[in-house]
Amino acid sequence: MGTETGELETVPQQAAGEPREYLVVFPGFQRHWATWVLRVLESHGHQVGMQRWDPPREHSLEEALSDLLLGDAQVVLVLSKWFFQLGPRPDGDWEAVLRGFVHEHKDRFAAVNVSSGALPTPARVLSPTELWGVDAEEAERRLLTRLRLPTEPQRALAGRRPFRYPSDPPEVWGDVPRRNPSFTGRDELLSDLYQSLTDAPPGAALAALVGTPGIGKTQVVAEYAHRYSAEYDVVWWVNAESAAMRRERFGQLATRLALPTDTASPGERIRAVKEALRLGSPYLHWLIIFDGWDDLRDLETLLPAGSGHVLVTTRNRHWGESAELVPVPAFNRAEATGFLMRRARRITSREAERVAERLDHVPLALSQAAAYLDESDLPVEDYLRKTESAYSDVDFEGEEALSYPASSLVSWSLLINQLRQEHPRAVDLLALCTGFASGRIPLGLVRMLPDRDLPEELRWLVHDQAAWSQALDALANFSVMTLEPTQRSGPDEVGPVEMAVRMHRLAHGIVSRLLAPEGRAWHQRVVRRALAEADPGRPQNIADWPRYADLMFHLEPSDALHSTNPRVRQLVINCVAYCMHSGEFTLGAALAARVRESWHGKVDPDDPLWFQLTDYQSRMLRDSGRLSEALALDEAQLLRLEAQAPPPRADLARAHRSVAADLRRLGRFQEALEHQDRGLELAEGLYGPDDPVALNMRDSYAVTLRLLGRYAEAYELDIQVLRALEVVLPPRDATTLRVSNNCAFDLRLLGRFQEALTRQQQGTRLQVQVLGADHVQTLAASRQLALCQYRAGGPREEVGVVLGTLLDRYRRAHGRRAYRTLILTNDYSAFLREQGRLDDALALAKEAEEGFRALLGAAHPVSTGIVSNVGLILRALGDRTGALNLFEQSLAGMRSLLGDRHPWTLGCALNATMGRNADGRLTEAAELSEQTLAHADEALGGKHPLTLAAMTAMAADLRALQRLAEAASYEEQALEILKQTMGVQHPHTVDARKRVRPHWDFEANLG
Structure with missing residues (x-):
């Protein structure tokens, strides 16, 4: 074969600056090389065209090559071993045309060889230069030398981005x-x-x-x-x-x-x-x-x-x-016959046409048939005769029956019979593959099994590497599967976990039906034990999530959901836990439901695995908004545990906490607190008050207190938990940081805005350092920090950027209707209203209102509170009647759900006083303001921002009734306390001084 060396070096190069005309000719398979050749020659100032070339088999090669010479361009052929299989052609065709026509016109042809395979000897007449195995700079030099062109560095072409050298993979x-x-x-x-x-x-x-x-x-x-x-x-x-x-x-x-x-x-x-x-x-x-x-x-x-x-x-x-x-259609006749002849070299073009017609030109069927005909000595006539009718013993229904030629089933049967005779161990591997799902099959997992988990006749899988390789090669040669690229587990070796094959779903289905069904059960048993052996055992570990996603795909095909093996059952539970920890709630809840159905009557409800299943399932149902289903599961679990004698206290404590979490999300806060009481008592009695389990239970108790509006109690409990956690847990533990967030939340709800901001600034910094900026807990801390800055009177622009960015992130991560997304939607709506972007604010508020109604129901405190926020926007838009109707509706609903003295009810009442005043119902406004002030003072204290807002509103209503002395007294008192607690420049103080009527923004957060 010719290279860039030899006689070509003695031929003078063309003078620089003289453009020439080239035609790069390539089979479609090598387009990337042809494009690179074109780009190189164009960058040197030459005129270059490209032509994909695959002449029909019925056209002579000489005629096809002659057509390439009709123009004046020099033809550059992109060669590989594959190039000489175009057609394919009868033996001798290429040799004849290379020795004859091409040799006569060798001055018009040039060639590059882009593969490592040897080209036919007569191809030397083309003096192909070798581009395989060299870098881009050397390849360019060789190409230019072969074409007798100057080899100075190429220049960049305007408007054309650099084209990657084909031997260099993408980044x-x-x-x-x-x-x-x-x-x-x-x-x-x-x-x-x-x-x-x-x-x-x-x-x-x-x-x-x-x-x-x-x-x-x-x-x-x-x-x-x-x-x-x-x-x-x-x-x-x-x-x-x-x-x-x-x-x-x-x-x-x-x-x-x-x-x-x-x-x-x-x-x-x-x-x-x-x-x-x-x-x-x-x-x-x-x-x-x-x-x-x-x-x-x-x-x-x-x-x-x-x-x-x-x-x-x-x-x-x-x-x-x-x-x-x-x-994507079936092959056309030329493609089908060419494919068959290239794979099964012994058959003629007429035979290939008949086989292709019999198999409806379907590529997968042709691939299998070609592999069989290439490996066997069965005459094509006999093959066609055997496939005249469908394989009667195979029940093949559904879409596959309509789209796949029935005659191919016989071909598959013949192939498997031949494998049984010549490669029986390949049939063992094939049967194992049917215990996995189709697609990518981590077949190497079976080699991790100990002997005790393998039937004696399959122990060769682990001990005989040569037999393993031979069986895989046989299956690949018969086009039953393809070998997957493997990633090395270490610098020098590929481990069993990385060894995989790929099997088309249709081939998988056919093989599953054709192989003896009596052996399927124990092949599935081997597969599910291999899956269990590969279980990392750490579903909460982010690094192991890709493995669990892969393993979970094969649970049902291996019948793992019905296994009685403890290790397999633990794998199933770990896959459910992976879904929960990774946030795949919808997927995980569906898997848990199938597991529950499979285990019903087979797994003792008192089994710890059953408890774990219920716990994970209810948490995912709760987080995906299916609250009633979650509560039903948890309450049934609680009843079962309470019926045991004696009841398991640890499980009972967790069950009470789960029921409380469901009730909290459903807005039934007082009932939730009762379950928290029982769970906390059990946990502290079992573990002691300072054990992390008991402390976590106390933290949940504080969440419920916060939702009940008992902010001071919640803060005192959170501070106690935080101080205890800092002693029993490592520094900067994620749990400690989460409780620190809660403390800042409590302080903000208590109106101690600057203290809340100081704590949250430090906490957010630590969470970014420890957990990373993208961790879900860090994102929650960032939201809390933005709201602390907002309430403390910080820069509005900065707060808006944070809230808007967080909303966008939550929408992309969880969707627009997810609970956490809706919380941000409501937050950002309130911010936009304050900035005067009323149309945008209203659209977001409506989105939050509809989303929460769908998620929580209409008769829920959160759905009710959002209505008041929509009223604030209508008021700003000038629709006083519409605003008042919403304020009154929200107030009535909140009174019914939470009572007169809950802070959320008081906030709705504050807005309703504003609506009544604006509508001219002055006496009713003053009466409601007086009642609201009394209840706020009783529930929150005289210095709480909501109490001071009620006092300011009271002053405005009294002033409207011309009770000016009383109004002045309330106004002076409120201003004085605001100066003391907030400072003279705080927005609340400034608004009170300017007699801007206060309002209340509902914050949709259930902890």
């Missing part, structure tokens, strides 16, 4: 399946797909490849990723078949983008990734591939926008409402 390359060396055709589809994505406006480059199972959607997008990899800085592959894996895998990109989210929940990591992709920082050109996304969930949460491209493979044509729909 981030994530789990893209290996390139299929047998990939055939689809050139026009791939080219159109690239053009469509490139031409789309920024933020809209989203294409969904849709087609029936086995049609080759995954192969097309994998080939696209490899073929166009030089166009992207980031190529990230997401297995999207399950919601858990989809979210976890997409969120893992945060680490590869070096985003600061090490301690964040999946939602926060997803938000960070989407924001980085939207901004194009750190990478502007990216490709995200979601493979197997059929259910249309998480679209708003996961789909990124920006300057990059998104590809989706799916069976769901409803993607057309969100993306450009790209149908």
Whole structure:
């Protein structure tokens, strides 16, 4: 073979500055190399064209090559071993044309070899220069030398971004399946797909490849990723078949983008990734591939926008409402026959056509048939005869029965029979694969099992590495599965955990039906024990969440939910716990419900695992807004525990705390306190008052006191808990920092704004240092800090930026209707109203009101309090009647739910006095102000901001009634106390001095 050395060095180079004309000719498979050659030559001032070349088999090679010479351009062929399989051609065709026509016109042809494989000997006439295995600078020198061009450094082209050298991978390359060396055709589809994505406006480059199972959607997008990899800085592959894996895998990109989210929940990591992709920082050109996304969930949460491209493979044509729909058809006749002949070299073109027609040109069926025909000596006629009718013993229904050729089932049966005869251990592996889910299968997990967990006939899996490798190779050769790229667990080796294969869902379904069903149960048993062996045992550990997302995908196919093995049951519980800790509440609640159904009647309700299941399930139901379901679970659990003799005190304490948490969220605060009382008494009696468990229980008790409006008691209890935790827990422990947040919250509700601000500033700094800026607890601390600054009279602009940013983050992480998001929505609405942005404020307030009603119901204190906030905006807009109606409605509802003396009722009453006064109902306003002031003084004390606001409102109502001396007395008293407690420049003091009527903002926070 020719290289850049030899006689070419004796030929004078073309003089610099003389442009020449070139035509770069390539098979679609090598487009990225052809584009690089074009860019290099263009950067040196030459005119260059590109032509994809794959002449039909019925056209002679000489004729096809002659067509390339019709112009004046010198032809540069991009060669690889694959190039000479185009067609494919009968043996001898290429050798004849290379020795004849090409040799006669060798001055018009040049070539580069871009693969490590040996080219046919006659290809030497082209003197191909070797580009494989060298860096970009050396490759450019070799190309220019081969074309007898000057080799000075290239210049940048205006408006053209640098094109990555094809041997240099993108900066981030994530789990893209290996390139299929047998990939055939689809050139026009791939080219159109690239053009469509490139031409789309920024933020809209989203294409969904849709087609029936086995049609080759995954192969097309994998080939696209490899073929166009030089166009992207980031190529990230997401297995999207399950919601858990989809979210976890997409969120893992945060680490590869070096985003600061090490301690964040999946939602926060997803938000960070989407924001980085939207901004194009750190990478502007990216490709995200979601493979197997059929259910249309998480679209708003996961789909990124920006300057990059998104590809989706799916069976769901409803993607057309969100993306450009790209149908993936079966192979055409030329593609199908070419694929078969390239894979099964012994068959003729006519035989290939007949096989392709029998299998309806479906790529997956053709792949399996080609592998079988290549490995066996069965005559094609006999193969066709055997596949004339469907395999009668296979029950194959549903979508697959409509989209997959029945004749292929016989072919699969023949293949498995041949494997049984020639590679029986490969059939063992195949059977194990059916115990996993389809797609990516972590088959290496079975090699972690001890002998006791394996039947004797499968112990070779662990002890015979050679047999393992041979079995995998056999399955890959028969196109039953593909071997996945592996990531090394250490610097020198690949561990069993990283060893995986990929099996198409259709192939998985066919094999599951064809293999003997009597062996399925013990193959599933091996798989679920392998899953249990791989359980990290730390579902709360963020570093282990990707592993749990992977393991959880295989629980049901392995029948783990029905296992009686203690280790397997613990794995199941840990997967539920992973969902809870990672914030996957909807997914986790659904899994927990299936586990509960599977365990019903099989697991003793007194079993600790059953208690854990109920605890995790109720917490996820509660956090996803399904409050009645959570309460029903927890109350049933509590009754079971109380019925035991003697009742388990530790479990009983936790059960009371869970019921209390449900009742708090439902707005039934007094009932919640009663359960907190019982739980705290049990915990302190069991562990002692200073044990962390008892202290956590006391902290929950303080939350309930706060919701009851007993702010001083809540603060005293929180301070006690904080001081005790600082002794029994390590410094800067997350629990201690959380209780510190609560203390600041108490101080703010007590009206001690500056103290609250000082404590929260320190606490937020520590949480950023210890937990990271993106941790959910740090975000809660940031909100608390913004509200402390606001109440203390701090800079409004800074507070607005923080609240607006937090709202955006929560929307992206949790959605617009999540409880935590709605809290921020209400906060930001109140801020915008203060700044005069009334339309925006009203839209947010309505969103919060509707969201809380849907989540908590209309007859709930939070839903009721939001109504008063909407009234404040209507008042600012000039709708006094509408505002008064809402104020009165909110007041009546709050009185009914919480009584006359609760601070939330008093706040609603304060707003109602304002509405009555504005409507001319002066006597009624004064009466309500007097009552509100008396109740506030009794409940909160004479110096509390709400009491002083009621006093100021009382003065305004008395003044309106011309009772001026009384009004002056109240006004002077309120101003004096405000100066003492808030300072003369605080907004409350300034407004009172200016006789601005006070109002009350409802804060929707249930602790």
